[in-house]
Amino acid sequence: MQVMICAYSERISWSTPPIAPSPGHARERSMDCGRARELNLDGLRGRISAETAAELREHLSTCARCRAHAAAERVLSDVLDSLPQHAAPLSLKRRLAERWPDPLSGTSPPRRSWTPRWPALATAAAALVLVVAGSTSLFVEQRAALRQLESESVNDHLRVLEGAPLARVTGGLHEVKPWFGGKLDFAPAVHFAGSDDFPLEGGAVEPFLDRRAAVFVYKRRLHTASLFVVPSEGLAFPPELQTQTVRGFHVALWQQEGQGYALVSDLELQELLELQAQIASR
Numbered sequence: 478m479q480v481m482i483c484a485y486s487e488r489i490s491w492s493t494p495p496i497a498p499s500p501g502h503a504r505e506r507s508m509d510c511g512r513a514r515e516l517n518l519d520g521l522r523g524r525i526s527a528e529t530a531a532e533l534r535e536h537l538s539t540c541a542r543c544r545a546h547a548a549a550e551r552v553l554s555d556v557l558d559s560l561p562q563h564a565a566p567l568s569l570k571r572r573l574a575e576r577w578p579d580p581l582s583g584t585s586p587p588r589r590s591w592t593p594r595w596p597a598l599a600t601a602a603a604a605l606v607l608v609v610a611g612s613t614s615l616f617v618e619q620r621a622a623l624r625q626l627e628s629e630s631v632n633d634h635l636r637v638l639e640g641a642p643l644a645r646v647t648g649g650l651h652e653v654k655p656w657f658g659g660k661l662d663f664a665p666a667v668h669f670a671g672s673d674d675f676p677l678e679g680g681a682v683e684p685f686l687d688r689r690a691a692v693f694v695y696k697r698r699l700h701t702a703s704l705f706v707v708p709s710e711g712l713a714f715p716p717e718l719q720t721q722t723v724r725g726f727h728v729a730l731w732q733q734e735g736q737g738y739a740l741v742s743d744l745e746l747q748e749l750l751e752l753q754a755q756i757a758s759r
């Protein structure tokens with residue numbers, strides 16, 4: 478992964494010698510290619526004025542080479558943003574430290590003994606690259622699995638809103654829970670029977686990825702919050718609460734005692750977190 482990034486950025490900078498704007502296009506291209514490329518990254522991060530951004534867009538719309546450059550920069554920037562901040566394993570740090578001469582020690586090794594260490598150091602550096610690349614692809618996989626969970630939760634919430642049949646309850650959890658019996662192969666660990674602020678409206682069983690979820694539907698004024706509970710094994714539910722906004726809905730995901738929880742609503746995040754705290758407290 479690291480090597481690929483280096484090769485990529487070198488290709489970008491080497492294949493793009495400074496280009497003077499062609500006189501014939503001076504009017505359409507008020508920004509020249511050099512300036513456009515300088516501004517690309519700041520543009521991506523929203524650090525340029527609206528006016529400059531408009532000029533940059535205009536340049537990109539007429540210049541295929543700068544468009545390609547901008548696309549490459551976006552990919553590179555996405556990859557760098559997704560890199561984990563993992564520390565190298567301790568054993569690797571020790572191996573690297575052993576091979577690096579100690580600048581503080583009075584007995585610095587004679588030069589001739591340093592030279593043969595280079596191959597070893599190169600091997601250690603290569604190992605570091607492998608560790609980073611390995612953990613990066615694992616991290617990217619985990620992130621993709623998390624995005625899939627979030628997306629599934631929102632899709633299922635939309636199904637609830639569209640009127641998936643709910644077992645209506647008037648008397649709280651003790652009416653919902655027996656209703657799940659026989660429909661699920663696990664007992665959903667939910668103890669929050671609703672409150673005046675978040676009345677429990679009902680329950681349902683819905684497909685959730687490769688399994689069936691117990692669905693609890695809570696209300697808050699005119700808003701609906703769906704809670705999906707599934708056995709968490711094999712799914713990417715985070716051990717600690719994580720929230721994300723997906724297609725305008727807030728999604729809270731967490732895991733507790735072998736069950737995965739997804740709470741979805743268009744409620745304000747603050748209110749959703751209040752509800753989440755009630756559900757997660759035992």
Ligand SMILES: [Zn+2]
Pocket residue numbers: 509510511513536540542543
């Ligand atoms: Zn250009």
